[in-house]
Amino acid sequence: MQDFVFQNSTKLIFGKDKEQFVGKEAVAYGRKLLLHYGGGSIKSSGLYDRVKESLKDQGIEVFELGGVKPNPRVSLVREGVALCKEHDISFILAVGGGSVIDSAKAIAAGVHYEGDVWDFFDGKAEVTDCLPIGVVLTIPAAGSESSSGTVITNEEGWYKRSAMHPSMRPQFAILNPVLTYTLPAYQTACGITDMMAHILERYFTNEKNVELTDRLCEGALKTIINHAHTVLEEPTNYDARAEIMWAGTIAHNDMLGTGRIGDWASHDIEHEISGIYDIAHGAGLAIVFPAWMKHVYKHDINRFAQFANRVWDVEIDLNNLEKTALAGIRKTEEFFSSIGMPITLKEANIGDEHFSEMAKKGTERGPLGNFVPLDETNVLEIFNLAR
Template identity: 50%
Template sequence: MRDFNFKFNTKILFGKNKLEEIIPEIKMVGSRLLLAYGGGSIKSIGLYDEIVALLNKHQIPFEELSGIRPNPGIESVREGVKICRENNLDFVLAVGGGSVLDCCKAIAAGVHYEGDPWDFMVQKAVVKKAVPLGTILTLAATGSEMNGNAVISNSETFEKRAMGAPILCPVFSLLNPEYTYTVNKWHTAAGITDIISHVLELYFTPEKSTQVQDAMSEALIKTTVSLSPVVLEQPENYEARAQIMWTSTLALNGLLSFGKLPGDWSTHLIEHEVSAIYDITHGAGLAIIFPAWMTYVLDEQNAWRFAKLARNVWGIIDTDDLSAAHKGIAAMKSFFSSIGMPVSLKEVDIDDSQLGTMAEKACRFGSIGLIKKLNKADIVEIFKIAL
């Protein structure tokens, strides 16, 4: 087990009828808000009206930033920074899924930074100061509600890159499972895939002294898998939505990575290049790339870990590690298919024309990966498995 220092910075407000509880949390650190959201979904479920009424009732002035898109773009970040500066806003309230939350983190960081906020994504600048932010989550997927990380896209350069800092952790996150009732099957399944992928990215480490972290990781995946049919068939099943929502938060709030190397993350980095060019749903991209990545990097040295996952999560009974590992990959692929996710590039109409470009961009800052270092040629091979 590796040394670590950690303090959770986010207060969680979980459950129904808690919207008004955000007011004292906001007032503790802010007085003038940026209210940021995506498309119309928060309006159609009535949440937007409730929030606006609440802010008016408590006389909290606010400006709005709307239209933040999935795979959020740097242009929204720039726009949010501008609105905050022009109106002296000192708190960002992000209402939506991970895309809105991530965009708002970049805005929060950008307000006090003189350069272009894209600098954070290309490692030209580090976050030193940030406007506090709070979140109201409407999609269980990214875990962004309890960490300081964000992923932003740049449609001019076809890039999708990550940034992060502890001060970008939301001061509070309101998690009301009812707000996820209207998430359709596709996005629910993509969220499930994203949750499982986060756990797996952290799970794939060459270290062996990670028993409790591994056991908890397996617990989160098993819970997600077992409840997936329920949320997909009964979108308004509060209990199942609640379990998935909370599992999503636990998957990426630090809990699974304490005392370990920071995970592999190759699949996320590779997928980012796919969705940067083709703008596919992130979770769908992960369902395609993860099994392909596993198939490519699996070898005799690391087979024990793949086999552990296969046995403890997918119930594979096979004493041979390599064989168990392959069966586990097949089981995972079959699970993704069962929830309606694509498991090949072909299924989302991506051909082999950009494989080299995407592979090159994925390792733009050098080779990637933890349990196996990958260069451009390796990544092209992974894409070929995924075709």
């Protein structure tokens, strides 16, 4: 096990109707607030009005910036930075899913920086401080509500890149499972895939003697799997929605990665796909992760056999661990397919015309991943496996 420091300062407020407390939480950080959100769903559901009323009750002046898209764009981030600087805003409230939260984090980082905010994502500058951020979560998926990172897309060249800093962790996050009842099934399934991928990135490690976090990862994965079909078939099942929402936070709040070095190649590879094709991140991960598994499983067949056995209940064949490992990969593909996710690029209507470009862009800064470092040729092979 690796030495580690774990500190997650996000206050998590979980349960029904908890968005009514957003004003009381936000007012501690000042009385000028940027309300950041996506499209019209928070307005049609009534959430927007409830949030605005709670903020009004605390005497908070609200400035608004909507329009966040999936795979959030740096152009809107720049608008938000300018708005915050112009009005001397002291706090950003993100109401939405991972894209909204990531956009809010990027804005928060850019406010204290004199250069262009994309510098943080292009490796030209490092984040040093952020405006404080709060969250009302509507889509359990990305785990950004208590993580220290953000992912943004630049329309110039369609680069999708990440930045991290401890100050990006939200000060608080309100998680009400009822707010997820109206999510379309496809969006729910994308979220399920995304949170599973966050766990898998941590699970496939070269670190030895990490039994506790192995078991935590396996338990979280099994919980998600056990409730996935229920939330798709019974969208208003509170207990199932609550399990999925909490799992999405646990998957990416860094607890499951303590003492181990995760991989993250599959995320980087998927960023190239969604950067160009604007596919939902979870759908892209459903395609990439099994292909990555097929490419690297021989590196540690024992770990892949353990995964197959503990997560998918595949009986271990001691005489043929490769058979067990491959069965676990098939089970992963079958599950993603069963919840409506594509598991090949063809299913997502993505051809091979950008394979070379994506492999080259993805490895511009060096090999991807830690479990098995991948160069441009390896990434190209994974794209071909994902056809």
